[in-house]
Amino acid sequence: MLRNFCLLILIYSKPCLSAIDILPVADTSVQLQVGREDADPQLSKYIQPNDIASGRYDNISTADAEKIGLCARPCDGAKPMVCYYSWTLENYATVGPACGDCLKGNQSHCRRKGCVTADGFERPILSINRQIPGPSIQVCKGDTIVVDVKNHMLDRATTIHWHGVYMKATPYMDGVPMVTQCPIPSGTTFRYKFPATPEGTFFHHSHHGLQKMDGLEGSLVIRSPRAKDPISSNYDYDLYSHVIILTDWMHSMTDSKFPGRSHNDTRAKPDALLINGQNQVPSDNSPRVPMHFFKVQKDKKYRFRIIGGSCLACPLIFTVENHPLLVIASDGTPVEPFTVDTLTMFPGDRVDVVINCNQEPNLFWIQAKTICDTQITAEAVLQYSSGQKLKYVSKRPNSSAFKRGKSLNAMDINPECKSGVDGVCWSQINALKAPLEPNVVLKPVPDKKFVLAVSEFFYTLDALFWKDNDQYQRFFQASPAIVTHMINNRSFMMPPFPPLTQSDPIPPNMVCPTDDSKCTDGSNVKGGKLCECVNIIQVDLGAVAEVIFIDWGSSSFLHPMHLHGTDTYIIEQGLKPKGVDNKAFIQQLQDKLAKNGANLATTKPKPCVKDVVTIPPSGYAVVRIHFNNPGFWMCHCHYIFHSDTGMSMIFQVGTRDQFIKPPPGFPVCNSFMPKVDPDEFKSIKWDDEPT
Structure with a gap:
């Protein structure tokens, strides 16, 4: 045998x-x-x-x-x-x-x-x-x-x-x-x-x-x-x-x-x-x-x-x-x-x-x-x-x-995170211990409130290939659709150098506008305007933020959102009711969170701690983040084709005088675009020219 x-x-x-x-x-x-x-x-x-x-x-x-x-x-x-x-x-x-x-x-x-x-x-x-x-x-x-x-x-x-x-x-x-x-x-x-x-x-x-x-x-x-x-x-x-x-x-x-x-x-x-x-x-x-x-x-x-x-x-x-x-x-x-x-x-x-x-x-x-x-x-x-x-x-x-x-x-079988269902959400799980500073992380009123809405932008063939603008916009063909991906209607583009280690200002034309009206959702078909830019949100060092991740897209994808440099404390997960306007729902949710904030340390004393939080289609997750680590930290979808086509952004935590400096000799890089002088090479005598 x-x-x-x-x-x-x-x-x-x-x-x-x-x-x-x-x-x-x-x-x-x-x-x-x-x-x-x-x-x-x-x-x-x-x-x-x-x-x-x-x-x-x-x-x-x-x-x-x-x-x-x-x-x-x-x-x-x-x-x-x-x-x-x-x-x-x-x-x-x-x-x-x-x-x-x-x-x-x-x-x-x-x-x-x-x-x-x-x-x-x-x-x-x-x-x-x-x-x-x-x-x-x-x-x-x-x-x-x-x-x-x-x-x-x-x-x-x-x-x-x-x-x-x-x-x-x-x-x-x-x-x-x-x-x-x-x-x-x-x-x-x-x-x-x-x-x-x-x-x-x-x-x-x-x-x-x-x-x-x-x-x-x-x-x-x-x-x-x-x-x-x-x-x-x-x-x-x-x-x-x-x-x-x-x-x-x-x-x-x-x-x-x-x-x-x-x-x-x-x-x-x-x-x-x-x-x-x-x-x-x-x-x-x-x-x-x-x-x-x-x-x-x-x-x-x-x-x-x-x-x-x-x-x-x-x-x-x-x-x-x-x-x-x-x-x-x-x-x-x-x-x-x-x-x-x-x-x-x-x-x-x-x-x-x-x-x-x-x-x-x-x-x-x-x-x-x-x-x-x-x-x-x-x-x-x-x-x-x-x-x-x-x-x-x-x-x-x-x-x-x-x-x-x-x-x-199991966000696919219990996106509403109901109790008594076989799908268990992280928001239903307690951490073993309360946060080290519960009165800070779970304070009744957060220092900042952010909404990070993930979605896709649908291109028309005319706008992407034939319109005479020669922009060569990045896209992903999720057949038959042609899309790019966004956070807050902004599709992330990498800066020309690492802002953490090089203090040069990012060219203003590359930085995302703060005016939301300049970056609209939808698609070329609906007249939407795509913003491809370096999307940076600045936060004071030590601030506690209430962040709502929400899916405003029309796809069936779940989005595992990963935050570098710190963790998220998961407060709530769920599904946006059908037929409710996105912005109206956000306002309702924020009003509820504000009402419950005074008792958060009592009702949610040990929130689960993660650096990846998944949101289902038309779903959301509410998290608290203690931004106690100075630097530039990525936040992005961990689905590789989404993150590489724009579903990313950067949190800048603190100011440059609060950053830890890199060691001597740390590599630097940048675009190389020297000035052009029409007369620069006039004085050169070429070998093939008659003397």
Whole structure:
């Protein structure tokens, strides 16, 4: 029977693992690669391995980790460390030369260093150190994170954003091109350096163009000592290998779908999903590339960190066969624990759950699937340790195998956030603790009130292509419509230089007008006027704002709105009543909020804290934001085609004298447009002219 089990494992994923292999003991005799040729020699003693999430280091002690300079370690009693990562970003390919005979069934070739299998479909990708996801960063709070990003990609500049990390001491390390830094040109290296704080589940990804969806992302976990973790009593283990990144995946480079196609393969939908960069195409005729295995022991409770690394508009449902999910944190902040059957994950979301492994030892399916009409799935395996014979408890599931049940963040089935419905909204969840300054964050009257209305602008062909204005406006073809996207009727354009680090004034003709009448909604058909401009809202440092995110568009998209530099406290979510004018509804909502504001600290003492809040079609979310971090901070939809076609804006928090200055030698950039003198070259004697 064990032989049959081994055969089954070989067919479905990887060679058979015995019971003693389930939780490997770290081999502390193995030294880290101090002599790696890609590392800065002066920092080589701090270099971290690329395979932190492999399971190899799961059981290492703090003392043993510090002996070999490993930053992934238990944080109780840990001394602050410098954690150095050397990353090479390059054009690469799935199932390429390093994979040998992987597609012919040689599983050992599939596990070779440098072999990226994805779902077994050969395609070009962008990679960090020839792996997807990119290397995992897992450190202790108080460590110093240093990442050298070497851009070896052809004809592509880049930046790396540290999603969810506040960057209070280092705002110039936030990684937004032309906002907090210049893009990193091909052939150059940029060093990111920042303190590891706060604790929580985060991730890193390219913030330049569409690169994130082609492979440039990975996990980032900052832990505190277990004795200081207020939710640690809910689980036995928090392993480095139990970090899960869910990604949607195309079988071509993402920019081949931008600005869109008219005649073939017009959809902007995924061809596949990946779990930690792996999946098997469920077809008897397809090659068997590995899927991911997560190892556990019976009667133990494990903390799993789930990251919504997807990029497209279709949310993903995450489930573990026969195992409910105890939710304990979101976007890095603990919540009052509650149990659901599934998670609904949007781009940018992070949810920490506890899985109680109380079933009889077996192999159980982990599934991610889209909720859109394509019903694409990806599977991984929860593998119990056992001296008994194991087998799959069921055949590989299709998209309808598991019921959705009670689902967290299911804005598609409960957009009104009603109680007693299977769809649970974040506004119905309490944080574990009240805000550190409840009398500030939840003050009866906020210092500022903002409405951020997201929508789309529909072009006519005449206005976009044939009208004699030669403006070359940016667009996205969501066939058959041709649109751009907006916040407050303003489609965001990047400034010509990063305003955080360069104090030159942005040219006035590029800055969005404050007069709303100059930027109207609708489309060219309705006489609407599109404003493409740098949209900046200024806020005093320390101000508390009431922000209403609302969908004024006519599409069926849900919008996961991400705020850099700080968090949002979710006060209310819901749906705008049908037939009610947008502006009239906003006034009604603001009147209600003003009436309830006096009791907010009592009625909503522990609002859920997130840096990504999703609004459904014609829906809204009310949040409080404490703008206590000076700088320029992006706020944008995390659906990649929306953010890159204008659904973004910047909060300027504070004034320049309150900003933290970048270090000496920080790169600068700008447009180059020298003056033109008609006589400049008159005095030059050309070789081909007669003397």
